[in-house]
Amino acid sequence: MKILVIQQKMIGDVLATSILFEAIKHKYPDAELHYVINSHTYHVVENNPFIDQIHFFTPKHEKSKIQVYKFAQNLSKEKFDVVIDVYSQLSSNLISILSKAKTKISIDKNRNSLIYNHTFKHKPKADTNAGLAIENRLQLLKPLGIDDSTIVRPKIYLTETEKNEAKQFLTSSGINLEKPRFMIGVLGSDSTKTYPFEYMAKVIDQVVLEQPESQILFNYIPKQEADAKAILDLCSTQTKKQIYFDVFGKSLRDFLAITSHCNALIGNEGGAINMAKALAIPTFTIFSPWIKKEAWNMFDDGQKHVSVHLKDYNSKPYLTIEHPKVLKPKASELYTEFKPSYFKNDLKDFLLRLT
Numbered sequence: 001m002k003i004l005v006i007q008q009k010m011i012g013d014v015l016a017t018s019i020l021f022e023a024i025k026h027k028y029p030d031a032e033l034h035y036v037i038n039s040h041t042y043h044v045v046e047n048n049p050f051i052d053q054i055h056f057f058t059p060k061h062e063k064s065k066i067q068v069y070k071f072a073q074n075l076s077k078e079k080f081d082v083v084i085d086v087y088s089q090l091s092s093n094l095i096s097i098l099s100k101a102k103t104k105i106s107i108d109k110n111r112n113s114l115i116y117n118h119t120f121k122h123k124p125k126a127d128t129n130a131g132l133a134i135e136n137r138l139q140l141l142k143p144l145g146i147d148d149s150t151i152v153r154p155k156i157y158l159t160e161t162e163k164n165e166a167k168q169f170l171t172s173s174g175i176n177l178e179k180p181r182f183m184i185g186v187l188g189s190d191s192t193k194t195y196p197f198e199y200m201a202k203v204i205d206q207v208v209l210e211q212p213e214s215q216i217l218f219n220y221i222p223k224q225e226a227d228a229k230a231i232l233d234l235c236s237t238q239t240k241k242q243i244y245f246d247v248f249g250k251s252l253r254d255f256l257a258i259t260s261h262c263n264a265l266i267g268n269e270g271g272a273i274n275m276a277k278a279l280a281i282p283t284f285t286i287f288s289p290w291i292k293k294e295a296w297n298m299f300d301d302g303q304k305h306v307s308v309h310l311k312d313y314n315s316k317p318y319l320t321i322e323h324p325k326v327l328k329p330k331a332s333e334l335y336t337e338f339k340p341s342y343f344k345n346d347l348k349d350f351l352l353r354l355t
Contacts, residue, residue, distance in 0.1 A: 001028055003082040004075065004099065006036040006092045008057055010189070011252075011271035014041040015278055016133045016298070017086050019152040020141060021050035027146050034078065036095065043252040044275060047157040061091070072098040084140050088112055105140050118143040131298040153299065156278040158257055166257030173247045179213045180354070183259050183276070185267025186218050186231050192331040193288045195268055195338075197227070201234035202340040203286070203347065207266065208239045210351045216243040217262065219255060219272050263354050266347075269296060269307070277305060284308075284350050286343075289317070289334035290327040306350050308343040310334055 003024060007017040014037045021033050032052050035045065039056040055075060061067045072095040083099050085092045085106040093115055096104050106112055108119040120139045126132045130151045138148040167177070175181060184204055188194035195203070208214050216239070220228040232245055249255030256275060259265060265276035266284040273285050277299060285300075285307035287293050293309040300307050311318050317334060318324060327334060 001031045002080050003031055004034045004080040005084045006095060007086045008038055008089055009087055011041045011044055012274040015044045015154045015274055017137055018045050018048060019154055020137060023141055023146055023152050025050045044156055103143060105143055126294055129299055129301055132295045134298055154278040156256055156275060158260060162257040163260055167261055170261055175215055179215055180211045181215045181262045182207055183217045183219055183262045183265040185265060185272040186228050187220055187224050188268040188270050192328055193268060195286050196335050197231045198234050199340050200231050205236045205239045206347055208242055210348055214242055217247055218245060284347060289338060290324045290331050292324050306346060308346055310338040313342040
């Protein structure tokens with residue numbers, strides 16, 4: 001059996017969908033499994049032993065309908081028996097149609113029932129602490145006779161070489177591996193997913209206050225350096241002494257390897273948090289007020305993985321809406337309301353459990 005899984009979009013999505021490969025291989029160990037992903041997301045599935053082949057959807061394809069058609073045509077030559085389209089975009093719809101696979105599975109978007117012979121609506125509520133992002137994906141495996149109640153966790157596969165090189169990099173940069181190390185996700189993917197700078201600085205100050213020997217690392221990419229520096233400047237004098245601003249991963253795999261040596265990742269909800277969870281690193285997640293927490297608080301247990309949302313402390317803005325996404329235009333205003341004092345005790349308890 002030959003199966004194609006399509007997951008375009010962001011790093012967190014690609015990582016979450018990678019659970020399907022492990023689940024399928026357990027049921028069908030001889031199946032040949034292919035994955036269509038955006039090229040920039042590859043590093044979170046690199047070395048995944050359950051994926052047999054990866055096909056890259058590149059910026060070139062995103063800019064040209066002709067290139068998308070050629071890409072879909074080339075994939076059709078693989079003669080897949082099953083296509084699982086997790087996101088159901090126009091490009092993935094075309095890939096699914098041209099594949100001529102007998103079994104086509106996707107999420108239910110009303111308009112796509114003529115393309116797929118199995119569609120599933122997103123569940124309104126998670127049944128486990130795996131969260132909706134995981135449970136909604138696993139239900140796509142029902143047509144293959146796979147029990148979707150058996151939860152699979154996303155995993156990232158680092159080599160021993162990568163981990164050892166990161167360890168050497170940290171020690172050569174003055175990091176003491178005998179003292180606490182915290183990776184801080186200081187910035188979200190955009191302003192509507194980024195905790196206000198002055199509030200994030202207070203969060204970092206609290207980490208140092210609770211863990212006086214903390215060594216703080218910032219997760220940012222070069223184009224975000226100015227914003228990351230702005231947050232650094234807002235931290236207390238003592239906190240600044242314990243921030244290793246220039247110690248960061250030059251690539252995504254470098255970041256993953258460095259994070260694997262940290263005691264926890266604390267910060268904005270997004271790909272970095274999901275990657276830390278896939279590395280089995282404790283996380284403390286600050287959700288944007290317009291993001292649906294239930295969808296992405298994967299494996300929160302109130303112990304090793306904790307997440308906080310404005311709704312946890314002030315439900316008033318959410319009383320008359322069905323989905324927080326309608327509040328996106330008010331993200332800045334709602335973030336102002338989401339003060340660090342709301343979750344000060346939650347963060348304190350989280351840090352205490354790490355000792």
